[in-house]
Each structure stands twice: as structure tokens, then as C-alpha cells.
Amino acid sequence: MSNIRRTAGGSALLVAVLVFALNLRTPITSLPPVMADVATGLGLDQTVAGLLVGIPALCFSVVAPAASALIARVGPYSAVTVALMGVIAGTLIRSAGTGTLGVVAAFTGTVVLGSAITVGNVVVPVIIARDFPARAALATGLYSSTMNLGSVFATSLTAPFAALLGWQGAIASWSVVAVVALVVWLVTTRHLTDPHVTRVAAVAPAERTGETWGGVLRRPITWALTVAFAGQSFSYYAVTGWLPELLRDLLDVSVTTAGNAAAPFQGLAIAGSVLVPLALATRIPMRGAAVTMGLLWVSLPLGLLLAPEWWLLWVSLAGIAQGGNFVVIFTIVAQRCRTVAQTRRTVAAVQAFGYAVGATAPTAIGAVHTVAGGWNAVLLVLLGSTLALATAELIATRRPRRPRPSQEDFHSH
Structure with a gap:
């Protein structure tokens, strides 16, 4: 074998x-x-x-x-x-x-x-x-x-x-x-x-306690990663759906120009997906990568609130973050799960809850914008979601109490 x-x-x-x-x-x-x-x-x-x-x-x-x-x-x-x-x-x-x-x-x-x-x-x-x-x-x-x-x-x-x-x-x-x-x-x-x-x-074979749905859902790491992915998904779908209109109002430009201005958010995700593995390969700790991606995400709403004239920088940094943060979350899953059963159920739980939250984002952001009549309230909501994902990843990257079992243990189940 x-x-x-x-x-x-x-x-x-x-x-x-x-x-x-x-x-x-x-x-x-x-x-x-x-x-x-x-x-x-x-x-x-x-x-x-x-x-x-x-x-x-x-x-x-x-x-x-x-x-x-x-x-x-x-x-x-x-x-x-x-x-x-x-x-x-x-x-x-x-x-x-x-x-x-x-x-x-x-x-x-x-x-x-x-x-x-x-x-x-x-x-x-x-x-x-x-x-x-x-x-x-x-x-x-x-x-x-x-x-x-x-x-x-x-x-x-x-x-x-x-x-x-x-x-x-x-x-x-x-x-x-x-x-x-x-x-x-x-x-x-x-x-x-x-x-x-x-x-x-x-x-x-009989599943161990930590491999059943109940066992997976009782693991604190599952919920830390779920909150992180929920914050990631909500922020991603909110920005994807509303950033062009926000930039159109901010820059007073056409719809086409605003769409082009928002493009770095999607395009730079590839850079983020590559930069995180490269950083980890240089022995930068996972916690360092997670904190960095969290801060880059937070920079978008905070930057647009405090220094909107630097919009291109904030949009670009968030683009890197949305690609890199995906890598952070699922690399932590790979590192912290012991068996196939535990991995697949953890991934399913994280995605089930995370995407459910993400699916509400376009409607929720639209409602906030309509009620508030402007973008500051929307940016505050995004600030909350990005801070939530950054905090959750800080918790998820705490050093585990026990070392991860051998790969033979992982393959045996």
C-alpha cells in the first residue's frame, strides 16, 4: 500500500x-x-x-x-x-x-x-x-x-x-x-x-468519537474554521455583488469603468493563492499567514472608510486576501484533521454553514444600503465580517494540545 x-x-x-x-x-x-x-x-x-x-x-x-x-x-x-x-x-x-x-x-x-x-x-x-x-x-x-x-x-x-x-x-x-x-x-x-x-x-469500521458528526461538531477547531469561512464567504459575495456600484458612486464613473475598477479584487485572488504557500515554505508560521490575510481583508472596508482616495490599494489587498485566506482555512483543515472521515465531515460542516451565511450577503448588503441611504453602514458591516474571520483564524491557529497522529493513522480510517 x-x-x-x-x-x-x-x-x-x-x-x-x-x-x-x-x-x-x-x-x-x-x-x-x-x-x-x-x-x-x-x-x-x-x-x-x-x-x-x-x-x-x-x-x-x-x-x-x-x-x-x-x-x-x-x-x-x-x-x-x-x-x-x-x-x-x-x-x-x-x-x-x-x-x-x-x-x-x-x-x-x-x-x-x-x-x-x-x-x-x-x-x-x-x-x-x-x-x-x-x-x-x-x-x-x-x-x-x-x-x-x-x-x-x-x-x-x-x-x-x-x-x-x-x-x-x-x-x-x-x-x-x-x-x-x-x-x-x-x-x-x-x-x-x-x-x-x-x-x-x-x-x-466503527468510527471514533471524533469522526462522527457529533464528534466533529464538538471540536472547537471546527467552529473556529466555520466562523472564519462564514466571514470569508459573506465578505466575498458581498464585495463581488456590490463593489462595482460602490466604486461607481465613489469615483463618479460609468458602470463599465466601475466594473473594471473592481476587477483587481477577482484577478489578484490568484496571487494570494500562490503567496500563502510560498510564505509557509519559507517557514513563516501558519498563524503569521492567517493574521496577514485577515489584516488585508480588513483593509478594504477600513481603508474605504478612512482613506477612500486609496481605493485601488484597498481593492487589490482584499483581492490577495480572498485568494490567500481560502488556502489558509483549508490548509488548517488538512493539518488538524486526523482521518479521512474527520476531514470530509469537517470540510462539509465548514462549507455548509459558511456558504449558507455567504448566500445571504448580497441581499443583506442591499438592504443595509437601502435603509442607510449610503455606503458607510455597508462598510461597517463588512468591517464586522472581516474582523470576525480574522479573529476566528487567530483562534484556529493556536498550537494544538496534542501532536497530530502519524499518517498511517490517517490512512487507516
Whole structure:
């Protein structure tokens, strides 16, 4: 088994994971660039059409426990296969038909997509923790960077594709990336055995107290990471949804110019995803990386309140933070969980609660802006959410009382 595990921890598997990760955001971010065409083509108003973007985020929360159960039943490797097949099916269903049938297909495909991507969201941290224990930060950073790179490609290329293929052909074309990922995954893992599947297929071993849902939810680290990820998700979705309008009012510019001004927040996430693993590789403590990312997040609302003329700096620092902070949270999960069962349930719990909070952000921020009649109250809410995530990560990076068990213990369950 040790030879198999060494093979599983090699470069080929990591490349396959990254090709898979390209598909975890592109189906979502490919839709907004052609949203007006989608609404017209399906006969929907913009609000209802917007649900096609919001539903996946809701799935990330609601489906996470079921994703954890699926991974337990079929094993992490097979779960990736299931996720990719779901992405392919959901992408094609979503773009099939017009009129009433087209609307039903669009929403059905979106739910399938959201559910499949949720499986991916949960299973990748599990594979990283199990198969790349010595390179968890690097693997998580590359994973996060690849997701963001996929978002950039989808956002940039979908509109040109639509000019050639129509909106349905454009969003359906991203299924090709999933097909390639599926082939790469099956070829890479065809000789790899999954010890988790072997144990489940025989007589499932009794789970330790810390591996059950009750045990995972009783661990303080679970709740510290949940608060951190909830703060991260709320801040991310709030800024993604409202930063262009905030900058339009602040700078008194056009909608297009404001959108371009907000772009560094998304683009610099890749830099943050790379910088955190590099910092950890130079022996900077995890707590140092966590505090730094927390402060960079806090700089956006605080900076816009106190020195709005430096808006580009604050937007750029927050962009680095939103990419780097994702790496911090899930690297801590990999470091502090002892077994596959504990890892998958911790990831599912963190994401279920975190994405549920994040899904409320656009509506909550819009309500605060309407009631307050300005942006200062909104920035104070963002200051609260970013301070919450920074504080939670400070707690999560306290030195554990007991050393982490050996990797053999991790693989045995």
C-alpha cells in the first residue's frame, strides 16, 4: 500500500486534481457575461434569471452533508468521477431548449451543476489532506489558483463564444473542459486503489468519537474554521455583488469603468493563492499567514472608510486576501484533521454553514444600503465580517494540545 500511496501523492495525481478544479467555477462564472441573452432567450426577467447564478451557492451549503456521505460510500477518487459526470450533464441540460421546457431545463441543470460542484468542493480538500499531507499548503494554493483561473477564462471567453455559437452553445461549450478532465482523471487513477473504498466495501469500521458528526461538531477547531469561512464567504459575495456600484458612486464613473475598477479584487485572488504557500515554505508560521490575510481583508472596508482616495490599494489587498485566506482555512483543515472521515465531515460542516451565511450577503448588503441611504453602514458591516474571520483564524491557529497522529493513522480510517 505504501507504494500506491507514494504514487497517489505524485505529480500526475496533482495535475489531475487541478484539471478537475478548472471545472469547479467555470460553469457558474460563464453565465453572467451572457445573462441578458439568457433572460431574453428563456423569457425571464433579470431577477428570476439571476437565480441561475445564486442557486449553486445555495447548493454548496445544502448539499455539503450529502456530498460527505457520497464520498464515504464510494471513496474520494470515485466521487471525483461522479462530480465530473454531474458537471457535464448539468452543463448540457442547462443549455437545452427554449420556452417553458428551456426554463425547466435551465433550473434543473443548474441544480445538477450545483450539486456536482459541491461534491468537488468537499472532496478536493479530502484528497489533498490524504494524498498530499507534506504539501497540503502548496496543493491547496494551486487548487485555489486553478479555480480562479477557470473563472477568469469563463468570464473572458463566454461572450465571444456566444457571438459565434449563441448563448446556449457558449455555456454548453464549457462541458468540453469537464470531458477532458474526466478522461485525465480516469487515466490517472485507473491503477490507483482507494483504501477507503476497500474498507467500506467490506465491513465498515466503527468510527471514533471524533469522526462522527457529533464528534466533529464538538471540536472547537471546527467552529473556529466555520466562523472564519462564514466571514470569508459573506465578505466575498458581498464585495463581488456590490463593489462595482460602490466604486461607481465613489469615483463618479460609468458602470463599465466601475466594473473594471473592481476587477483587481477577482484577478489578484490568484496571487494570494500562490503567496500563502510560498510564505509557509519559507517557514513563516501558519498563524503569521492567517493574521496577514485577515489584516488585508480588513483593509478594504477600513481603508474605504478612512482613506477612500486609496481605493485601488484597498481593492487589490482584499483581492490577495480572498485568494490567500481560502488556502489558509483549508490548509488548517488538512493539518488538524486526523482521518479521512474527520476531514470530509469537517470540510462539509465548514462549507455548509459558511456558504449558507455567504448566500445571504448580497441581499443583506442591499438592504443595509437601502435603509442607510449610503455606503458607510455597508462598510461597517463588512468591517464586522472581516474582523470576525480574522479573529476566528487567530483562534484556529493556536498550537494544538496534542501532536497530530502519524499518517498511517490517517490512512487507516
